[in-house]
Amino acid sequence: MDNRFGDIETFLAAAREGSFAAAAKTLRLTPSAVSRSIGRLEQRLGVTLLRRTTRSLALTLEGASYRDRMMALMTEMADVEAGLGQQEQGPRGLLRVNASVSFGTECLLPILPDFLGRHPAVAVDLALSDAVVDLVEERADIAIRIGPLRDTRLRAKKLGHSRMLLVASPAYLAARGTPRTPEELDGHDCLQFSFRRSVDSWPFRIGGRVVQRPVQGRFFGNSGEVVRQMAIAGGGIARHGRFHVARDVREGRLVEVLGDFSTGDGEDIHALYSAQDRLAARVRAFLDFLDEALELPG
Numbered sequence: 052m053d054n055r056f057g058d059i060e061t062f063l064a065a066a067r068e069g070s071f072a073a074a075a076k077t078l079r080l081t082p083s084a085v086s087r088s089i090g091r092l093e094q095r096l097g098v099t100l101l102r103r104t105t106r107s108l109a110l111t112l113e114g115a116s117y118r119d120r121m122m123a124l125m126t127e128m129a130d131v132e133a134g135l136g137q138q139e140q141g142p143r144g145l146l147r148v149n150a151s152v153s154f155g156t157e158c159l160l161p162i163l164p165d166f167l168g169r170h171p172a173v174a175v176d177l178a179l180s181d182a183v184v185d186l187v188e189e190r191a192d193i194a195i196r197i198g199p200l201r202d203t204r205l206r207a208k209k210l211g212h213s214r215m216l217l218v219a220s221p222a223y224l225a226a227r228g229t230p231r232t233p234e235e236l237d238g239h240d241c242l243q244f245s246f247r248r249s250v251d252s253w254p255f256r257i258g259g260r261v262v263q264r265p266v267q268g269r270f271f272g273n274s275g276e277v278v279r280q281m282a283i284a285g286g287g288i289a290r291h292g293r294f295h296v297a298r299d300v301r302e303g304r305l306v307e308v309l310g311d312f313s314t315g316d317g318e319d320i321h322a323l324y325s326a327q328d329r330l331a332a333r334v335r336a337f338l339d340f341l342d343e344a345l346e347l348p349g
Contacts, residue, residue: 055095059121061088062100066118069107123325126190142336143172150195153275153295154320155179159195162344166337173333181274192334194323197292207321208338211347213294214317217253218305223285230288233257233264233312240287241266245273253290255312292318294347320347 064074064085071082071089078085093100100114110118150159155177163175178191200207230236233255243251243266252263268287272278275295282289282296283304289296299305322341324334 055092058088058092058095061085062092063118063121063125065089065101065108066110066114071108122190126192126325141172142170142331142333144331144333145174145176146193146333146337147176147178147191148193148195148337149178149180149191151181151197151275152179153181153279153292154195154197156276157295157298158345158347162340165344166340169340170333170336173336192324192331193337196321196323198318200321200323205323205325207323208341210320210322210341210345211294212317212319213292213347214313214315215290216293216296216310216313217288217290217308218282218296218300219288219308220283220285220304221306223282223287224306224308226285230308233262233309236264236266236288236309239268240270241268242278242281242287242289243268243271244275244278245271254314254316255309256314257312261314294320 061074061078061080064077065071068074068077071085074080075082075085080088089101096113096117098113098117099111100117102109102111148159156179159177163177167173167175194205195210196207197213227239230239233253236253241253251267252265254261254263256262270278270281270286272281275291278289279291279295279299281287282291283299288308296305300307322338324330324338330338
């Protein structure tokens with residue numbers, strides 16, 4: 052028996068951690084042992100997987116392709132080991148789910164107890180982050196994505212669509228007045244996002260056409276939940292997907308504004324999962340459960 056599986060595990064750890072030292076710490080090896088292991092793997096494959104600098108590691112094109120394929124194989128192998136006889140036993144094993152903070156708190160957490168109650172042999176590891184993570188690299192089984200899809204390596208199941216709306220707290224509107232036209236936003240604090248993909252204008256339907264109107268404000272948040280909480284606290288007017296603030300509007304914490312000028316635009320919500328032919332029973336069970344239990348306000 053050679054060390055090929057150990058070398059693969061070492062390479063994956065180095066690619067994930069970004070340095071030999073960090074990988075060595077994770078694997079309880081020395082950095083020199085990690086370097087020798089990856090050197091053996093590269094010699095056996097006949098390609099360079101990692102480019103070394105004095106401070107970090109960078110995957111080559113071949114290294115990135117090898118990482119993705121090995122991660123898929125490792126996941127499938129874990130599924131095989133955990134799922135022997137699962138057709139008779141039902142879904143089982145650890146289900147890793149990734150979602151944005153807003154979707155996770157508003158839509159997933161309320162229904163997860165029901166899923167766990169139906170499938171006692173399944174455990175759920177839910178990671179909430181507004182950063183777009185690599186599904187393969189993070190070893191997630193399912194990732195919930197809101198907006199345009201970019202990763203063509205994955206399959207996508209559409210869960211629904213949620214339109215955008217402007218909201219503010221009753222206290223803010225009482226103090227600053229309710230805007231009646233998009234032009235009146237010039238006198239208001241508009242809460243914005245600090246994402247790289249965020250924009251500093253909001254669309255409105257004016258005179259039968261859609262107009263992008265610049266907005267300004269003194270607050271920027273790095274997540275939808277941060278901006279929502281700022282709006283509830285009376286910090287200004289925010290633009291959110293309806294799924295995120297529908298409960299706040301229903302219970303009076305937030306009020307919709309400028310609804311007559313809405314373009315009706317929104318974002319599709321998808322569940323992304325591996326493109327491999329056979330899905331683990333736990334993944335299929337969760338996708339089916341989302342179809343049944345998830346109720347997204349339009």
